[in-house]
Amino acid sequence: MILVTGATGNIGSALLKELHARGAGPLRGLTRDAAGADFPEGVEAVEGDLGEPASLKPALEGVRSLFLVSRLGPDADILEAARLAGVEHVVLVSSITVQTHPHLGPAGENLAVEQLLKASGMAWTILRPTQFASNSLMWAASIRAHETVSAPYAGTALPTIHPADIAAVARVALTEPGPGHRGRTYALTGPEPVSARQQVEAIGEAVGREIPFLEISRRQAHAQMAAVFGAEAADAVLDVTGGDVNDELLMVRDTVSQITGTPARPFRQWASENVDAFR
Ligand SMILES: NC(=O)c1ccc[n+]([C@@H]2O[C@H](COP(=O)([O-])OP(=O)(O)OC[C@H]3O[C@@H](n4cnc5c(N)ncnc54)[C@H](OP(=O)(O)O)[C@@H]3O)[C@@H](O)[C@H]2O)c1
Structure with missing residues (x-):
């Protein structure tokens, strides 16, 4: 049994589809609202809250492989619950900032x-x-309302990744037999650098109209972001999106294609697949 956490999210939903399409055996998706989950036929939706590890017991029962998104609860307790339930292998989503920042x-x-x-x-x-x-x-x-999109560091191009490519790597790690991907840490990027301005252009191409774009200062962006998730988190996001980037963060890596055998997907593909969100 494979349990996918964050199963209704960007990576998790793609991962369940991949695992299901490849007949990866019994699958379970964790959500706080099973009635609202739209999982592939045959995937079991199980309720649990990562913020309350005791609530994960039903979801973890019989699970041998766990896909885990981090920092949504007390991770030490979540990992201990997994170990006690008999989980053998955990594929963890961390972040490239562990090595870049x-x-x-x-x-x-x-x-x-x-x-x-x-x-x-x-x-x-x-x-x-x-x-x-x-x-x-x-x-x-903003785009749906035909408003101007504003962003700082408009020209800083980062190798943004399609979440389905993270899912594809996770699928390989979860299902490939043998020790191949165990004990390995993989930095994952998209296939090319793409700036905020270029992302908005690509979304504009997908929706079929030019989207007005305005570059704003760090101070303006910080004021908006700090109101939502606090000053420190806003500074961290602004550093890694343009204020303090470094060669390691800017580097395009071929890890996705090395592991999955398929090239990583460009941003414009993500934009065309998700165009309805912007219409
Ligand atoms: N965005 C980035 O650039 C970036 C970069 C590096 C790493 N990450 C990490 O990647 C992870 C996954 O991102 P994503 O975009 O796939 O996720 P997402 O689309 O933001 O969805 C969040 C998921 O987490 C679940 N969730 C939230 N709180 C939960 C809780 N208390 N208990 C159980 N489930 C909970 C939600 O499930 P329900 O609502 O159905 O319960 C949903 O499936 C994030 O945790 C983030 O830290 C993100």
């Missing part, structure tokens, strides 16, 4: 989860993706 708070938290997993006694595979193409959904409401 280890001084930032969220990166330190991800590193701590990685270390907990390595010390857990379970086999592990750690995925460190760069920023997701799906982050551009933050512009969806």
Whole structure:
């Protein structure tokens, strides 16, 4: 039995589809609202809250392989619940910032989860993706309302990744027989650098009209973001999206194609697949 957490999210929903399409055996998706889950036929929807690890017991029963998104609850307790339930292998979604920006708070938290997993006694595979193409959904409401999209660091091009490519790597790690991907840490990127301005252009091509774009200052962006998730988190996001990027973060890697045998998907593919969110 494979349990996918974050199963209704960008990576998790793609992962369940991949696993199901390839007949990967009994599958279960974790959600806080099973009635609202739209999983492939035959995938079991199980309720549980990562914020309350005791609630995960039914979801973990019989599970041998676990796909885990981090930092949605007390990860030490979540990993201990998995170990006690008999989980043998955990594929963890961490972040590339663990190696590019280890001084930032969220990166330190991800590193701590990685270390907990390595010390857990379970086999592990750690995925460190760069920023997701799906982050551009933050512009969806403005685009649908035909408003101007505003973003800082408009020309900073990062190798944004399609969440389905993270899912594809996770599927291989979860299902390939033998020790191949166990004990491995993979930094994952998309196939090419793409800036915020280029992302909005690609979404414009998908919806069939030019989307007005305005570059704003770090200070303006910080004021907007800090109101939603706090000043420190806003600074961390602004650093890794343009304010303090480094060669390691800018680097395009071929890890996705090496592991899956298929090239990583470009941003414009994500935009055309998700065009309805912007209409
Ligand atoms: N966005 C980026 O650029 C980026 C970069 C590196 C790493 N990451 C990491 O990638 C992970 C996955 O991202 P994503 O985009 O696939 O997710 P997402 O689309 O934002 O969806 C979040 C998922 O987490 C689940 N969830 C949230 N709180 C939960 C809780 N308390 N208990 C159980 N489930 C909970 C939700 O399930 P229900 O609502 O159905 O319960 C949903 O399936 C994130 O955790 C993030 O830390 C993101």
